[in-house]
Each structure stands twice: as C-alpha cells, then as structure tokens.
Amino acid sequence: MTDTSLNTQAPTGEAGFGDYFALLKPRVMSLVVFTAAVGLLAAPVAVHPVVALASVLFIAVGAGASGALNMWWDADIDQVMKRTAGRPVPSGRVAPQEALALGTALSGMAVVMLALASNFVAAGLLAFTIFFYAVIYTMWLKRWTPQNIVIGGAAGAFPPMIGWAAATGGVSVESVLMFALIFVWTPPHFWALCLFMNSDYEKAGVPMLTVTHGRRVTRRHVLAYTLLLAPLAVGTAFTSIGGPIYLAVAVVLNALFVKGAVDIWRRDETRAQADKYRVEKRFFGLSLLYLFAHFGAILAEAALAPYGIGGW
Template sequence: MSDASINTQVNGGEAGFRDYFALLKPRVMSLVVFTAAVGLLAAPGGVHPFVAFCAVLFIAVGGGASGALNMWWDADIDQVMKRTTSRPIPSGKVTGQEALAIGLTLSVFACVMLWLATNIVAGALLAFTIFFYAVVYTIWLKRWTPQNIVIGGAAGAFPPMIGWAAVTGGVSVESVLMFMLIFMWTPPHFWALALFMNSDYEKAGVPMLTVTHGRRVTRNHILVYTILLAPLAIGTAFTSIGGPIYLTVSVILNVLFLLGALKLWRRNEDQAQVDKYRLEKSFFGLSLMYLFLHFGAILAEAALKPYGLGGW
C-alpha cells in the first residue's frame, strides 16, 4: 500500500458530509441493502417491522464500513485508475487515517448492534463478511491472484444470508442458494467490466484476468461461468423462495445472459475496438439487471405468498 493512503490531506479542500458518505461506497451499499432486505423478507417466520428496519440498516452500515476500509487500503490504486481518482482519499478530501478510523468504528458498531437487534448468528456473519472483504479480498487476494474476483465475490454474496439469519437465527438451503446466485454472478459481471477497463487495471498493477491472461481467456471464462450460473439460478425456482414468477423471470434472464456471453465469446479484439467495446458494456449493464430482477422476483414471491399467490 502506498503512503498516499495514510498521508495528511492534499489540497482538496475541507471534507463535507458527501465526502465521508462516499467513503461508504453508496452504490455498492445499495446492492447490499437490497439483497439483504430480500433475504430477510423471504425468510420464514418474519420479524417485527422495526426489527427488520434495524437489521437492514446495520447490515448497510457494515457494508459501508467495508467500503471505507477498502478505500483506505486501495488509496494508491485509486490514484492511478481513471474511474476512482475522484474518490475522497485520492482527491484529498479525506485522509487515510480518517477512512481507517471510520471503517473500524462502523464495523464494530454495525456487528454489535445487529447482534443485539437480532441474534448472534447474524452479527457473526456480518463480522465475517467485513473481515473477508477488507482483509481476505482487499489486502490479500486483489493484488495477488487473477482469481481475486472469483474468491472475493463471496464478500458481496453474504448480505441475503445475513438477512435470512436475522430472522431465522441460522443458515438454510435457500439462503445458501441466494449466496451462490451472487457468488457465481460476480465473475462474469466484473470480468465484463475488466474487458473495457483493462488499461486501468494494467496501470494500477491489479492482476485481473484480462491483465494476466488476456481478453481472449477472459471471454472464455465469462462464457463458462454464465453456463454454470444458469442451472443454479433457474433451479432456485423450485425451492421455498421460488415460484412461477421467479421461474419465468429467471428463464428469460438466463437465456439473455447466455446469448450475451456467447456474443462476447465470439468477438475478437479488433471487432471490440472498432465499436469501443459496445457489446461488453451492454453485457455489463445486463448483468446488473440480471441480479436485480432475480432478487426482485424472490421478493415478489415472498410478498404474494401470504395471499396464496406466491410460491408453488
């Protein structure tokens, strides 16, 4: 890690609320909040609305804490990469010490409060998630192996499992399937991004698959993971969190995702450069919709179930 991550503020002006909030990676946090809420609402039994609100809030705070710790450690990389130079630390609005202090404080607060509001299993899962993202992925895997996204994807896959545990106090097949849905989706999602942002990763020295093995191998991997993801995603329709709505949505999305991955696989770099990676950017956008609609379908099944309309 560069000294830039722990230096005092550069000439970037005083930090405001927006700068400190940006440390928490609000875009990533929004995905954490959504998938955690779906896991909580799909879980059997249910909890009081206020407890549910508190659980999702503390999971969101924990996700934000992970983001702050990630920005603290990756400040040197963020200074180099075009899409991250405006982040609070590289822009000089927030110091590395502040980011570290905020990340650690919020981590302890979120885990303890989630434990007190729900149960120790949910609190422990949140603590492990923060540790996995901040230490296993950010500090170890990200700069060490091209499999960083594959293994590190587990960190982003835990929120629905935590939401489920907040209600049930445990882990089940359904919560594991929600975890696996995100876990298997993460590599093709981020590798699609790496295809058109490869120069950023090269400059920063991050061993993304596109950097270490090239775009051709990356396209092969995207196709393989998309093929493996499809039966997992569709198969979830036949569990207690699935139903006809989820099945319909999943079949359509996986056909589109497979066709998109196949188009990427057939492309060569000359074609991609001519249209400035138009298909790769389109596939990346589709991947965002893919995850959102799958979890939206799980939520719809859960919402309709009390009326006898959701599920099988």
C-alpha cells in the same frame, strides 16, 4: 491578516459530510440493502418491521464500513485508476487515517448493533463479511491473484444470507442458494467491465484476468461462469423461495445472459474495438438488471405468497 485574506473562497481540502458518506460506497450499499432486505423478507419467519429495518440498516452500515477500509488500503491503486481517482482519499479530501478510523468504528458498531437487534448468527456472519472484504479480498487477493474477484465476490454475496439469518437465526439451503447466485454472478459481471476498462487495471498493476491471461481467456471465463450460473439460477425456482414468477424471470434472463456471454466469447478484439465494446457494455448492463430482477422475483414470491399467488 485582513478579512479579505481570511475569506478567500479557495477549496481547503477539508472534507464535507458527503465525502465521508462517499467512503461507504453508497452504490454498493444500495445493492446490499436490497439483497439483505430480500433475504430477510423471503425467510419463513415473520420479523417485526422495526427489527427488520434496523437489521438491514446495520448490515448496510457494516458493508459501508468495509468499503471505507477498502478505500483506506487501496488509496494507491485508486489514485492511478481513472474510475476511482476522484474518491475521497486519493483526491485528498479525506485523510487515509480518517478512512481507517471511520471504517473500524462503524464495523464494530454495526456488528454489535446487529447482534442486539437480531441475533449472534447474523452478527457473526456480518463480522466475517467485513473481515473477508477488508482483509482477505482487499489486502490479500486483489493484488495477488487474477482469481481475486471470484473468491472476493463472496463478500458481496453474504448480505442476503445475513438478512435470512437475522430472521431465522440460522443458515439454510435457500440462503446458501441466494449467496451462490451472487457469488457465481460476480465474475462474469466484473470481467465484462474489465474487458472495456482494461487499461486502468493494467496501469494500477492489479492482476485482473484481462491483464494476466489476456482478453481471449477472459471471454472464455465469462462464458464458463455464465453457463454455471444459469442452472443454479433456474434451479432456485424449485426451492421454497422460488415459484412461477421467479421461474419465468430466471428462464428469460438466463437465456439472454447466456446469449450475451456466447456473443462475448465469439468476438475478437478487432471487432470489439471497432464498435467500442458495445456487446461487452450491453452484457454488463444486462448483468445489473439480471441480479436486480432475480432478487426482485424472490421478493415478489414472498410478498404474494399470503394471497395464494407466490410460491408453489
């Protein structure tokens, strides 16, 4: 063997640091960090900044770990779908067993460290969230029922509740409302995505509502959940985490969101295909802003309360 043969520059299939980081679904983690931080900061109990930082970080690591477990289990589906084929496991950069090992190790570490940093209630909720996402959603619901993302959405809804529990040591109406906000927001957000990504789910055999019941039914479901979400989101304004800023944000965004859902409901496939799902894509983009702005407003209320501006 010569130096020349040793130094070939062909890709080797050995994972880099970024590949392991990608296993943790960094984009989902950023949403978890944000909502968990809002839950923690909106709580009526002051938390030391180091404890707050550590708690949010361990919640994010727990969420990332469940993402790695999801990628381990779903490698076969991910391989088929264009959106996910480049992920570390289906692309062959990370071995499935490595994803399993990383997910399991980080799950245990995150739960234990959150218990040490804050309390057992928060750690218990984090453990349940990981179990719910990795086992209930990924292994069971996702391949079984078209209601997969409705029930599975609970996993993404827990972080603000865990953040709140890290500060207060318990669960309250406000933390349940933050949970409900994400829980009811998830179906219209995801089904809007499915409306313009349908062929991928069909190819992978995932029983998305668009695949099992068709797009007409999905459009009706988007509207139904949006109508359910609006009073919940606006009603939250009148609790201790709400206030005039939140109310203004919620009224404007829910009016836009309901209008978007009605537009989706009124459209047929011919029109949607003609303009390349412009309305559906716009609704999906709005849904991202919707969640960010609602939690941003909760944070603003909490941050401004000491100055007599936030809250009622």
